Amino acid sequence: MKIVVLVKYVPDATGERSFAADGTVDRAGSDGLLSELDEYAVEQALQIADKRDDVEVVVMTLGPEDAADAIKRSLQMGASAGIHIIDDAVHGSDAAATSAILAEAIKKAVPDLVICGMASTDGTMGVIPAMIAERLDWPAATLGATLSLADDRITIRRDTDVASLTIEASLPAIVSVTDQSGDARYPSMKGILAAKKKPVETWTLADLAIDTSSVGLDAAWSKVLQTTPRPPKEPGRIIVDEDDAGSAAFVEFLTAGKYI
Amino acid sequence: MSEVLIVAEQVDSHVSRPALELLTLARRLGDPVAVVFGEADETVAKALAEYGAIRVLSVSDPALNDYLVTPKAEALAQIAETVRPAAILITSTPEGKEIAGRLAVKLESGLITDATDLAADGTTTQSVFAGNWTVTAAVPRGVPVITVKPNAVTPEVAPAEPAVEQVEVTVSDTAKSARIVNSEPKQSSGRPELTEAGVVVAGGRGTGGEFAAIEELADLLGGAVGASRAAVDAGWYPYAYQIGQTGKTVSPQLYIAAGISGAIQHRAGMQTSKAIVAVNKDSEAPIFALADLGIVGDLNKVLPAVIEKIKQRKG
Ligand SMILES: Cc1cc2nc3c(=O)[nH]c(=O)nc-3n(C[C@H](O)[C@H](O)[C@H](O)COP(=O)(O)OP(=O)(O)OC[C@H]3O[C@@H](n4cnc5c(N)ncnc54)[C@H](O)[C@@H]3O)c2cc1C
Numbered sequence: 001m002k003i004v005v006l007v008k009y010v011p012d013a014t015g016e017r018s019f020a021a022d023g024t025v026d027r028a029g030s031d032g033l034l035s036e037l038d039e040y041a042v043e044q045a046l047q048i049a050d051k052r053d054d055v056e057v058v059v060m061t062l063g064p065e066d067a068a069d070a071i072k073r074s075l076q077m078g079a080s081a082g083i084h085i086i087d088d089a090v091h092g093s094d095a096a097a098t099s100a101i102l103a104e105a106i107k108k109a110v111p112d113l114v115i116c117g118m119a120s121t122d123g124t125m126g127v128i129p130a131m132i133a134e135r136l137d138w139p140a141a142t143l144g145a146t147l148s149l150a151d152d153r154i155t156i157r158r159d160t161d162v163a164s165l166t167i168e169a170s171l172p173a174i175v176s177v178t179d180q181s182g183d184a185r186y187p188s189m190k191g192i193l194a195a196k197k198k199p200v201e202t203w204t205l206a207d208l209a210i211d212t213s214s215v216g217l218d219a220a221w222s223k224v225l226q227t228t229p230r231p232p233k234e235p236g237r238i239i240v241d242e243d244d245a246g247s248a249a250f251v252e253f254l255t256a257g258k259y260i
Numbered sequence: 261m262s263e264v265l266i267v268a269e270q271v272d273s274h275v276s277r278p279a280l281e282l283l284t285l286a287r288r289l290g291d292p293v294a295v296v297f298g299e300a301d302e303t304v305a306k307a308l309a310e311y312g313a314i315r316v317l318s319v320s321d322p323a324l325n326d327y328l329v330t331p332k333a334e335a336l337a338q339i340a341e342t343v344r345p346a347a348i349l350i351t352s353t354p355e356g357k358e359i360a361g362r363l364a365v366k367l368e369s370g371l372i373t374d375a376t377d378l379a380a381d382g383t384t385t386q387s388v389f390a391g392n393w394t395v396t397a398a399v400p401r402g403v404p405v406i407t408v409k410p411n412a413v414t415p416e417v418a419p420a421e422p423a424v425e426q427v428e429v430t431v432s433d434t435a436k437s438a439r440i441v442n443s444e445p446k447q448s449s450g451r452p453e454l455t456e457a458g459v460v461v462a463g464g465r466g467t468g469g470e471f472a473a474i475e476e477l478a479d480l481l482g483g484a485v486g487a488s489r490a491a492v493d494a495g496w497y498p499y500a501y502q503i504g505q506t507g508k509t510v511s512p513q514l515y516i517a518a519g520i521s522g523a524i525q526h527r528a529g530m531q532t533s534k535a536i537v538a539v540n541k542d543s544e545a546p547i548f549a550l551a552d553l554g555i556v557g558d559l560n561k562v563l564p565a566v567i568e569k570i571k572q573r574k575g
């Protein structure tokens with residue numbers, strides 16, 4: 001059984017994030033890492049592998065050279081192999097092109113199950129798994145707070161505002177898991193050493209028979225026009241709560257704003 | 261004038277407020293046509309008419325409820341083939357975004373998610389990187405499929421006289437592949453919907469799990485209750501109330517954060533609130549950088565005192 005986990009390399013959310021002049025995310029100017037939300041996807045794949053002997057966990061990323069770090073981290077956690085799709089033509093691709101490339105790569109890798117994170121921490125669209133499923137005509141069970149696999153059938157629990165849903169699909173299928181699905185493991189010393197020997201393939205668009213002019217910034221179906229940093233907020237009023245000064249200021253604020 | 265499709269979500273047979281917001285935004289681009297999944301009864305049709313829907317299309321195939329997302333995307337694609345809309349607007353919920361993503365693939369159209377505004381020429385505004393940047397974007401290809409965050413605009417009345425049309429759609433077998441085998445309804449809190457509330461009172465790890473004062477203050481202000489992920493992870497409050505990157509984004513008139521440090525992932529969900537009040541005993545907490553009013557103090561003292569004063573005032 002082969003599981004492909006889709007992982008994305010993203011700018012560190014706790015650092016300064018910004019845009020390049022062409023309106024794309026500035027990946028050169030900030031430190032990057034494996035998207036924390038994709039660690040949950042790797043973890044779920046490893047939990048399935050922990051329970052059975054016939055499972056191979058392959059992590060796949062689409063991204064520039066640095067994105068190899070996302071694969072490395074996943075291998076250290078315990079994945080068995082990596083696939084890095086890298087091609088200069090991909091720069092500036094939107095969700096349409098990203099999902100098209102990943103769908104072709106999945107066809108080439110021929111997994112039984114694809115596991116994704118709930119959203120990338122930079123774009124936060126949360127649409128790629130559904131868009132890939134649409135292209136592959138595969139069942140998609142997305143936003144699982146739990147994931148289980150039995151008899152070539154996956155089951156997830158999806159919590160919405162109004163209900164808790166149980167969803168089933170047969171393999172091959174694509175799923176995404178949320179940060180409620182269970183803490184991701186840290187790489188062990190053994191895992192870090194073992195990762196160095198694990199195979200990582202690099203694929204280009206030519207390997208996937210994708211026309212380079214169909215992806216990238218110029219081909220994008222949606223275009224960023226302008227990016228503006230939010231102006232720094234005017235410092236507010238800070239009150240130290242002594243002799244009830246805090247609640248007095250609070251109530252005054254509520255009154256001035258006509259909340260009471 | 262061209263038509264603009266909007267998906268009108270229903271909650272307990274009522275049109276959701278975000279649907280009225282979509283109608284209001286759609287009127288900037290053309291004539292709104294509302295798609296309702298399920299029956300559009302009289303209350304629903306009336307509300308959609310009041311806010312400017314020139315047609316109401318009701319799709320009531322049972323497959324819509326039995327399978328995840330896909331039948332809805334197919335239905336919209338089929339409707340779009342006949343209506344040929346100038347744009348398709350859907351509310352930014354997890355399901356709405358997935359429907360939009362699939363629809364964009366089906367229609368070979370550009371997709372924009374989480375818009376906070378929409379101009380007459382189709383240009384969208386989005387707030388990204390935890391609210392630290394504002395981005396404008398447009399769709400040069402196909403029928404723009406745009407998901408819009410709740411609270412993007414104040415719904416404006418524009419009476420129209422739509423007929424409710426029943427629309428038959430065909431749901432393919434491949435759309436019936438992720439089956440909803442069970443659905444446990446959740447109990448409603450009786451408070452306003454978190455993403456729609458004008459006031460949100462949120463508690464974090466600093467509450468120590470005691471949410472009674474948070475809830476009482478929310479009720480006095482007619483607001484909703486929210487929680488940080490630390491509070492949710494500790495099991496103090498349900499996940500549906502989590503605010504932040506992996507929870508809800510809220511943009512109320514007033515956000516009150518009590519015992520919340522203001523980590524970047526939390527700020528991502530509340531940074532665009534109009535006014536922010538923070539209560540935290542640590543004067544160095546990052547939440548104070550966002551606060552219009554910051555109170556450095558113990559929430560166990562401040563909140564009860566505020567509640568007491570409001571009650572006195574209300575008599
Ligand atoms: C991928 C990812 C996604 C995430 N998504 C989210 C998300 O959606 N939402 C979210 O909230 N977080 C999210 N987080 C977690 C986030 O990084 C923080 O860990 C979390 O927000 C902290 O919650 P907190 O502020 O309640 O707790 P803490 O950071 O522990 O802060 C508690 C605060 O309470 C104050 N306090 C303690 N006692 C009192 C008292 N008696 N009176 C007043 N103040 C007191 C303390 O001074 C402190 O500032 C995410 C993290 C990651 C990695």
Ligand SMILES: Nc1ncnc2c1ncn2[C@@H]1O[C@H](COP(=O)(O)O)[C@@H](O)[C@H]1O
Pocket residue numbers: 006007008009035037038041060061062063098115116117118119120121123124125126127128129
């Ligand atoms: N460039 C990428 N490479 C690999 N996986 C990706 C990429 N972009 C998105 N994904 C996957 O799709 C999920 C949702 O991403 P998004 O729709 O961009 O929020 C992520 O959590 C990843 O699992």
